[in-house]
Amino acid sequence: MNPAQYKAFLLTRHWRDGANGIELQFWAHSASGPLRLIYPDQKAVCFIARDTALPLDGVRVERKPLQLTDMQGQPVDGLYFQQQRQLQQLRERTAGSSTLLLESDIKVVDRFLMERFVTAPMQVTGNPRQRNGYLELINPRIQPIEYQPELSYLSLDIETDGSANQVLSIAFCGPGVRRILMQGEASDWPSDLPIHWVRDEAQLLREFLQQMQQLDPDLILGWNLINFDLDYLERRCRAHHIPFTLGRGGEQATILQPQQSGQARIASIPGRVALDGIDNLRAAFWSFDSFALDHVAEKLLGRKKLISGSQDKLAEIQRQFREDRPALAAYNLEDCRLVEDIFQQTDLINFVRQRATMTGLSLGRQGGSVAAFDNLYLPLLHREGVVAHDIGAFHHSQTSPGGYVMDSQPGLYQNVLVLDFKSLYPSIIRTFRIDPLGMAFPGDDPIPGFLEARFARERHLLPGIISRLWASRDEAKRRQDKALSQAIKIIMNSFYGVLGSSGCRFYDPRLASSITRRGHEIITRSRDWLEAAGYPVIYGDTDSVFVLLGEGYDEARADATGRQLARELNSWWNDTIAREFRVQSALEIEYETHFIQFIMPTIRGTETGSKKRYAGVIRNVQGEYELVFKGLESVRSDWTPLAQRFQRELYRRIFFQEPYEAYISDLVEQLKRGELDRELVYRKRLRRKLDDYQRNVPPHVQAARKLDKPGRTVSYLITLNGPEPAEHYFSGRSGSPIDYQHYIDRQIEPVADGILHFLDDSFRRITADQLTLF
Incomplete structure (x- = not known):
């Protein structure tokens, strides 16, 4: 019988020590259904320099000489362990000693995959056995392929009674699925909604687990999914002595609790991946003032939750459960639909799938840049006959600087061009062959770096990795796969x-x-070239230079000048790098933006130019004028909506030479009359527990302490009696009036003077009579 072949996509990875070796388990999606791949009797592996003695007392290990070296060129031996715990024992024994282990910190499941160059998509070849809802293969062959399947998913949300700690209802939705499980009797609560009624919480949990097995999704989507919904469900199952069999094939899932403060919970669900909307939006570099579901849904979808943020959410949930359970079911289901639609609107599932394919990181893993680098780099390093040290094996007294930020020339300008180096740091790595292996073995004719570093012209890995990723990104752009x-x-x-x-x-x-x-040098030498050509540079920031054209340029001429400068500067760099380093330049400067009007502000209260803060007017792709703000109040979440709106409108008026004095005066009058109170709310995130703030307690913490159950983000106003929660003020529970002078002094005046300064004007002059009366 010929082995079967499957195109598969890795979902989860697991391992456990057994009596005869380590058992690896991988769950994968395939068109034929879920696959469970089992590899029994595997060994944990690390390396050690051949001339290093090994403390073996009580540790079972097999040592073999290998045709490999470390990064210093010394030959190494392989150490093979029947159980992972034996390797861990050796790591603990050698910690802090002069004995250096090599690659002992790589997980056995990760090494198994990376040595086969498998990230997520793979071809599986083996003999399957039909199990309950999945195919099982023992020791199948796996190899990398190109494969991007449509993964099945369900969006999940639970509603709880905060006082009794019970789960009241569970909703989930996905393609063709809309379902709510709720405690109660159908005869008591007639409804057209797809509600499945259960008698109590225990039956609710059992029914949920059973239906998840029947629907069998690859992915579970949610909002604060692991830290709240799944953690809560596991705890309630434990309270009822119900196994938390959320995994495929009825396998038990576990929510791993953080070992240290600040760490997140981890969902270990065999065969399924939990994807939290908040974490994955952040990973994809989406930014919102608040990541509350209500706020994100309104920004992306134009929809809100059915219980709004202005209501006492817990009290309303409890009321609906007592008086109107179909309304609670609708609320529960709509939260699921909002999460599902946000994932679709932002193409998050595709992003997560592509990230796993590129890096070898687990689908649900956040961060992991170091692990991703290992996954891509180490297999190639091993093919070069070299192994790496453990993380933290060496300590360095030298440091490296961050990105270069040029001193700015503050002012209000016309016609400023931004020339931007496309992916400057990756371009530098490609051009100057910057690479760990190349630095360890630089050869006879190296390329000079900094701090006496030298890099091999031919023997390197990282430039090739980046070149392949670069080509893949160009192809993705061509296909419009954002x-x-x-x-x-x-x-x-x-x-x-x-x-x-x-x-x-x-x-x-x-x-x-x-x-x-090298980046510093490239930016400063680019500035020198531009200024020698007669074009002043008023600012530079890591990979960009801001070139002042000034008056007398219409948009067509400014665009033509920008394209010409980019062509000539690219040509100059190509020639310069070929002459000085004898390599081909991968640097590419692009004409990025024409600011028709532009302001580079000063640091508040000084004449010194600010950094990473500017604003201007561009013409967008729709042919319309658009205001762009970088680092200023209108794009900072710690400023009030009023200050943000005021800045955008004031800057617009000044950029387009419209009257602004009456606008400022009228806004101050509206503020004092209490017409703008809803725009005076500060929002700030709690970074620590409330009890951790003991000295110099900030305003948002003072406000949070007045709330019964503060969330992660606190909304508050400044009153004459100090910070007050916004919900207290607007519900009438706070008797203190708003401190309008605070908002004038701390929000409106600084924003105004940031630009009026360049017009020899001031907020105080414009509002002198008002402030005197006030």
Whole structure:
């Protein structure tokens, strides 16, 4: 019988120590249904320098000489362990000693995949056995392929009684599925909604687990899914002595609790991946003032939750459960639909799938830049006959600088061009062959770096990895696959951060400095070339230069000048790098933006130009004027909506030479009359527990302490008696009036003077009579 072949996509990975070795388990999606791949009797592996003695007392290990070296060129031996715990024992024994283990910190499941160059898509070849709802294969062959399947999903949300700690209802939805499980009797609560009634919480939990097995999704979507919904469900199952069999094939799931403060919970669900909307939007670099579901849904979908943020949510849930359970069911289901629609609107599932394909990281994993680098780099390093040290094996006294930020020339300008180096740091790595292996074995004719680093012209790995990712991103752009393009961009741009992080096994200040200091040199020499050509540079920021054209340029001439400068500067860099380093330049400067009007502000209260803060007017792709703000109040979440709206309108009027004095005066009058109170709300996130704030307690913490159950983000106003929660003020529970002078002094005046300064005007002059009367 010939082995069967399946195109598969990895979902989850697991391992456990057995009597005869380590058992690896992988769950994967396939068109033939879920696959469970089992590899019994595997060994844990690490390496050690051949001339290093090994403390073997009580540790069972097999040692073999290998045709490999470490990064210093010394030959190494392989150490093989029947159980992972034996390797861990050796790690604990050698911690803090002079004995250096090599790659002992790589998980056995990750090594198994990376040595086969499998990230997520793979071809599985083996003999299947039909199990209950899935196919099982023992020791199948796996190899990488191109495969991007449509993964099945359900969006999940639960509603609870905050006082009794019970789960009241559970809703889930997905393609062709809309369902609510709720405690109660159908005869008591007639409804057209797809409600499945159960008698009590225990039956609710059992029914939920059974239906998840029947519907059998690859992915579970949610909002604060792991930290709340899944953690809550597991705890309630435990209270009823119900096994939390959320995994495929009835396998038990576990919500792993954080070991240290600040760590997140992890959902271990065999065969299924939990994807939290908040975490994955952040991973894809989406930004919102608040990641509350109500706020994000309104911004992306134009819809809100059925119980609004202005209501006492818990009290309303309890009331609906007592008086109107179909309304609670509708609310529960709508939350699921909002999450599902946000994932679709942002193409998040595609982004997560592409990220796993590019990096080898688990679908549900957040962060993991160092692990992604290992997954891509180590298999290639091993093919070069070299193994790496453990993370933290070496300590360095030198440091590397961050990105270069040029001193700005503050002012109000016309016609400013932005020339931007496309992916500058990845381009530097490609051009100057910056690479851990290449630095370890530089050869006879190396390319100079910084801090005495030297890099091999031929023997290197990282430039090739980036070149392949670069080509993939260009292809993704051509196909208009924004999710793939964004995933690749994030990966490429993370490589400098990885090499500059002490959490990376290849960390060395010479590597990071050879990237950042080269970036400094490229920006400053570009500025010098532009100014020698007669074009003043008023600012530079990591990978961009801001070129002042000034008056006398219409938009067509400014665009033509920008394109010409980009062509000539690229040509100059190609020639310069070929002459000075004898390599081909991968640098590419692009004409990015024409600011028709532009302001570079000062640092507040000084004449010094600010950094990473500016605003201007561009013409967008629709041919319309558009205001762009960078780092200023209108795009900062710690400023009030009023200050943000005021800045945008004031800047617009000044940019387009419209009257502004009456606008400022009228707004101050409206503010004092209490007509703008809803726009005076500050929103700030709690970074720690309330009890952790003991000295210099900030306003949002003072407000949070007045709430019965504060959430992660606190909304508050400044009153004459100090910070008050917004919900207290607007519900009449706060008797203190708003401190309007605070908002004038701290929000409106600083915003106004940030631009009026350049017109020899001031907020005080315009509002002098009003403030005197006030």
